[in-house]
Amino acid sequence: MIKKKFNYRLLVQIFFFTLIAYYAMAKSLAEAGITLSWLVLPDISLHTLCPFGGVATLYSLLTAGELVRQIHFSAVVLAGIIVVLSIFLGPIFCGWVCPLGSVQDWISHVGHKIFKWRYNAMIPKKIDFSLRYARYLVLAWVIYVTAVTGQLIFSDYDPYYALFHFWTGEVAPIGLGILIVTSLLSLIIARPWCKYACPYGAVLGLFNKIKIFGLKRQVHTCISCNRCNKACPMNLDIAHANSVRDTQCISCMECTSDNSCPIPQTVVVVVGSVKKEGK
Ligand code: SF4
Numbered sequence: 074m075i076k077k078k079f080n081y082r083l084l085v086q087i088f089f090f091t092l093i094a095y096y097a098m099a100k101s102l103a104e105a106g107i108t109l110s111w112l113v114l115p116d117i118s119l120h121t122l123c124p125f126g127g128v129a130t131l132y133s134l135l136t137a138g139e140l141v142r143q144i145h146f147s148a149v150v151l152a153g154i155i156v157v158l159s160i161f162l163g164p165i166f167c168g169w170v171c172p173l174g175s176v177q178d179w180i181s182h183v184g185h186k187i188f189k190w191r192y193n194a195m196i197p198k199k200i201d202f203s204l205r206y207a208r209y210l211v212l213a214w215v216i217y218v219t220a221v222t223g224q225l226i227f228s229d230y231d232p233y234y235a236l237f238h239f240w241t242g243e244v245a246p247i248g249l250g251i252l253i254v255t256s257l258l259s260l261i262i263a264r265p266w267c268k269y270a271c272p273y274g275a276v277l278g279l280f281n282k283i284k285i286f287g288l289k290r291q292v293h294t295c296i297s298c299n300r301c302n303k304a305c306p307m308n309l310d311i312a313h314a315n316s317v318r319d320t321q322c323i324s325c326m327e328c329t330s331d332n333s334c335p336i337p338q339t340v341v342v343v344v345g346s347v348k349k350e351g352k
């Protein structure tokens with residue numbers, strides 16, 4: 074029986090979720106005239122703390138030298154920091170930081186309890202495979218409408234924005250609907266938003282192809298038990314791969330020998346790419 078190490082990822086996820094939730098609530102209180110005297114908040118919106126805003130505004134920044142409305146330059150800086158992190162570790166933001174990803178993970182624990190082995194295995198493979206391209210269409214649409222309108226239209230549809238504003242009355246019904254559908258789907262599929270719709274995940278996932286620290290499976294010690302596959306929220310086939318370079322990997326590290334693989338040093342993080350990539 075594998076002995077699970079301390080869950081650092083959960084700790085990091087709770088930290089970032091609490092930070093953003095606390096900031097969003099304190100902002101709402103401040104807008105209602107209630108200030109927390111022991112907390113000094115910079116006068117910025119939540120968009121300022123969303124690195125995807127930095128990506129969405131990139132076209133305007135490069136062509137017109139200006140940011141779209143609602144976006145602060147700090148979002149561009151954050152986006153830059155996450156790009157650097159992703160070059161080293163892949164989409165670590167998705168697996169460890171994004172509060173919407175964390176909420177889906179937490180709901181998935183309930184889904185696991187209800188559906189047991191059927192959890193995250195109900196969508197037919199062909200449909201699942203095709204749906205995973207949808208997030209690139211969403212990304213193209215977001216960049217296009219942001220460039221054309223000069224506004225962050227996506228915030229009306231963004232479940233991340235809805236998650237931290239649903240009590241304010243500022244959230245568009247469609248955003249709220251997408252948040253509810255994402256939460257319900259998380260009861261049967263792990264990370265449905267990340268897999269099928271997240272435009273930021275689409276961007277960060279590409280870094281899996283070039284990341285400096287990648288996951289490797291040591292073929293000679295693997296006992297083909299498939300536990301790594303069962304642990305992977307993104308349904309990746311680690312058990313038959315030499316390395317993980319799939320654009321859907323969220324760098325959560327759940328498949329590693331520190332977490333799910335029962336054989337020490339079998340699924341490990343290594344520097345550099347592996348010559349032969351298995352599937
Ligand atoms: S391959 Fe491993 S690190 Fe990547 S998403 Fe699956 S479990 Fe997480």
Ligand code: SF4
Pocket residue numbers: 290294295296297298299300301302311312333334335336339340
């Ligand atoms: S969990 Fe470890 S031993 Fe089992 S199939 Fe995956 S890599 Fe092999």
